[in-house]
Amino acid sequence: MSDTAELITPAAATPVAATPLRVALVGNPNSGKTAMFNALTGSRQKVANYAGVTVERKEGHLTAPDGRKITVLDLPGTYSLRARSPDEVVTRDAVLGRLAGETPPDVVVCVADATNLRLVLRLALELKAVGRPAVLALNMIDIAQRQGLDIDVERLSAELGMPIVATVATRKRGIEDLVLAMAARADVEGACQVANWHEPSATEIRALHRDAERILKASVKPPKRPDTWTGKLDDVLLHPVAGLAILMGVLFLMFQAVFTWAQPIMDLITAGFEHLGALAGANLPDGVLKSLLCDGIIAGVGSVVVFLPQIMILFLFIILLEDFGYMARAAFLLDKIMGGAGLHGRAFIPLLSSFACAIPGIMATRVIDQKRDRLTTILVAPLMTCSARIPIYTLIIGAFVPRQTVWGFMSLQGLVFFGLYVLGLVSALAVAWVVRKVFWRGVSEPFIMELPAYKLPDPMNVARSVLQRAQIFLQRAGTIILSMMVLIWFLSTVPFAPAGAKGPAIDYSFAGIIGHAMQPVLAPIGFSWQMSVALIPGMAAREVAVGALGTVYAVQGGGEGATGLLGASLAHQWSLASALAFLAWYVFAPQCASTLGVVKRETNSWRWPIIMFCYMTALAYAAAFITYRTALALGAG
Amino acid sequence: MTQWILVYAIVGAAAGWTAWNLFLKGMVRRARAAKAGGPAASGGCGDDCACGD
Numbered sequence: 001m002s003d004t005a006e007l008i009t010p011a012a013a014t015p016v017a018a019t020p021l022r023v024a025l026v027g028n029p030n031s032g033k034t035a036m037f038n039a040l041t042g043s044r045q046k047v048a049n050y051a052g053v054t055v056e057r058k059e060g061h062l063t064a065p066d067g068r069k070i071t072v073l074d075l076p077g078t079y080s081l082r083a084r085s086p087d088e089v090v091t092r093d094a095v096l097g098r099l100a101g102e103t104p105p106d107v108v109v110c111v112a113d114a115t116n117l118r119l120v121l122r123l124a125l126e127l128k129a130v131g132r133p134a135v136l137a138l139n140m141i142d143i144a145q146r147q148g149l150d151i152d153v154e155r156l157s158a159e160l161g162m163p164i165v166a167t168v169a170t171r172k173r174g175i176e177d178l179v180l181a182m183a184a185r186a187d188v189e190g191a192c193q194v195a196n197w198h199e200p201s202a203t204e205i206r207a208l209h210r211d212a213e214r215i216l217k218a219s220v221k222p223p224k225r226p227d228t229w230t231g232k233l234d235d236v237l238l239h240p241v242a243g244l245a246i247l248m249g250v251l252f253l254m255f256q257a258v259f260t261w262a263q264p265i266m267d268l269i270t271a272g273f274e275h276l277g278a279l280a281g282a283n284l285p286d287g288v289l290k291s292l293l294c295d296g297i298i299a300g301v302g303s304v305v306v307f308l309p310q311i312m313i314l315f316l317f318i319i320l321l322e323d324f325g326y327m328a329r330a331a332f333l334l335d336k337i338m339g340g341a342g343l344h345g346r347a348f349i350p351l352l353s354s355f356a357c358a359i360p361g362i363m364a365t366r367v368i369d370q371k372r373d374r375l376t377t378i379l380v381a382p383l384m385t386c387s388a389r390i391p392i393y394t395l396i397i398g399a400f401v402p403r404q405t406v407w408g409f410m411s412l413q414g415l416v417f418f419g420l421y422v423l424g425l426v427s428a429l430a431v432a433w434v435v436r437k438v439f440w441r442g443v444s445e446p447f448i449m450e451l452p453a454y455k456l457p458d459p460m461n462v463a464r465s466v467l468q469r470a471q472i473f474l475q476r477a478g479t480i481i482l483s484m485m486v487l488i489w490f491l492s493t494v495p496f497a498p499a500g501a502k503g504p505a506i507d508y509s510f511a512g513i514i515g516h517a518m519q520p521v522l523a524p525i526g527f528s529w530q531m532s533v534a535l536i537p538g539m540a541a542r543e544v545a546v547g548a549l550g551t552v553y554a555v556q557g558g559g560e561g562a563t564g565l566l567g568a569s570l571a572h573q574w575s576l577a578s579a580l581a582f583l584a585w586y587v588f589a590p591q592c593a594s595t596l597g598v599v600k601r602e603t604n605s606w607r608w609p610i611i612m613f614c615y616m617t618a619l620a621y622a623a624a625f626i627t628y629r630t631a632l633a634l635g636a637g
Numbered sequence: 638m639t640q641w642i643l644v645y646a647i648v649g650a651a652a653g654w655t656a657w658n659l660f661l662k663g664m665v666r667r668a669r670a671a672k673a674g675g676p677a678a679s680g681g682c683g684d685d686c687a688c689g690d
Contacts, residue, residue, distance in 0.1 A: 287640045288641060288644050289640040289644055292644055479658060480658045483651035483658070484651075486647060486651035487648065487655060
């Protein structure tokens with residue numbers, strides 16, 4: 001086949017400008033498929049789920065130079081059309097045009113990591129057998145060239161029977177050529193074999209693999225001087241002792257940065273909300289409306305938004321490490337530890353995602369094939385410290401842990417924060433171990449994971465991802481948290497205290513009534529009724545509890561406990577033992593209705609969310625009880 | 638009195654908005670998706686997800 005050159009010339013694409021085109025992106029995990037999708041579609045993307053399954057569906061749009069509309073579908077990463085997980089089934093069915101509610105693609109773009117062609121060549125051969133028009137995007141060609149790989153593109157194209165376009169998706173190199181090749185390829189009448197397609201057997205897969213090896217040998221010459229960078233770095237970063245020490249160091253630096261770098265911006269945000277509250281207070285007549293705006297909305301939302309810089313810094317680290325290629329190494333390093341706890345090596349990825357939010361973490365457990373391994377991971381994922389806990393931890397640590405350095409260079413607050421993360425991780429491993437030993441005895445599958453080459457993160461991609469996270473957080477603060485704050489203010493204000501009442505007004509409100517009703521159960525763990533009140537809205541989302549505390553104490557203090565003073569107000573009104581018990585509660589408590597909902601959906605049963613709720617509540621109560629009683633015994637009452 | 642009417646309107650809207658976001662939106666989307674047999678639009682990490690990921 002020698003159609004490569006003619007297919008990527010503009011002239012080949014012009015006569016059919018009016019026909020809209022559907023393109024599906026297929027490729028191995030870590031091949032730069034998502035970067036390619038971003039490069040092709042920019043911000044014109046829509047994220048959704050496929051019907052009936054919880055596999056993420058990403059669709060984007062672009063217009064070709066000839067005016068042709070192109071819809072691009074970013075399919076989940078796979079190594080083969082011999083699908084074994086729900087993600088791979090979606091990819092296979094989308095390629096074959098068998099996915100309910102999806103129009104079959106006109107062209108399939110196979111995204112290949114040019115530095116690691118072995119596995120993608122097998123996939124490309126499988127795609128060739130399907131017979132749908134296909135293009136191979138030889139991505140990360142710059143790294144391959146730097147490594148000294150000599151790829152005979154024409155030979156490779158002839159062997160695979162599809163045109164090849166060299167690209168660098170992160171720098172948008174080769175994208176125009178790829179678009180032209182897609183458009184031209186769509187007009188080629190091919191012999192589509194979808195109707196005759198059958199799932200390849202293990203023997204056929206082995207034969208395809210041998211064919212891929214042959215093509216690789218024939219068309220790719222290894223570098224004259226092998227790439228020593230990745231090897232040298234891996235010698236250190238994957239070392240059983242030095243590697244683990246570096247990993248701990250990286251995580252430690254991340255949590256220290258969350259506290260130290262964010263502080264100036266947090267101070268600015270606090271000052272801004274205080275100024276806004278003062279401005280509203282000065283310009284509104286005294287009364288219930290002023291109370292709603294100042295004590296409810298401004299104080300409540302301000303006390304959550306102030307954590308935006310910390311959340312952005314945390315995600316900056318996670319995204320940088322992922323893009324650099326270090327996350328896969330971290331998974332590899334932790335495999336032995338995970339295995340010791342009875343978790344599958346692949347569980348590291350869902351658990352790591354759970355540091356951001358348990359929901360994508362639970363959904364990421366689809367990468368684990370074995371049902372028992374998957375359920376174990378789902379059950380422990382919410383114990384990882386999600387970003388919604390950050391506002392609570394920061395508030396309590398800021399209020400009760402002195403701002404001082406220990407051993408000359410470490411922030412004590414950062415150290416406690418780090419300790420809470422470790423506690424979450426250790427308890428997740430312990431619970432997983434118990435689940436595996438008590439309920440499901442059996443051998444786990446061996447962990448196989450490809451280590452991508454190290455590469456410098458693209459600043460634009462990193463910035464876009466961090467800003468997306470910030471936008472999500474602000475959207476949440478501006479919608480659900482804002483409305484929750486209004487409701488909490490209402491519960492904390494109405495009904496008013498009767499004339500001549502001696503206690504604080506909130507004592508007579510609905511919140512006071514609920515808090516007092518719950519207090520006998522929570523008193524043994526040191527919770528006041530105000531703390532009990534904060535737990536109720538905290539079920540919607542953990543960080544809402546901070547806003548609730550802000551509202552409850554602002555109301556009680558007649559506005560004195562505004563955003564910036566919430567920590568000081570808590571330090572004044574809570575004992576250290578109660579504060580530590582509150583922290584212990586939040587390490588374990590299932591304070592997130594959304595997580596329980598997703599567990600129900602992922603397991604297709606109410607049994608698992610109920611089990612999760614019960615064991616986590618029991619753990620939270622026990623941990624808070626032990627913490628409170630120990631602190632009291634040590635004189636922290 | 639006017640202040641109270643305004644406050645009750647805001648609180649009512651907040652209650653409706655909260656119920657919509659936490660429960661109703663997901664239910665409506667799932668029902669629509671089931672009816673259409675097509676992809677269910679969501680915030681990204683699921684219809685039940687309030688985190689928006």
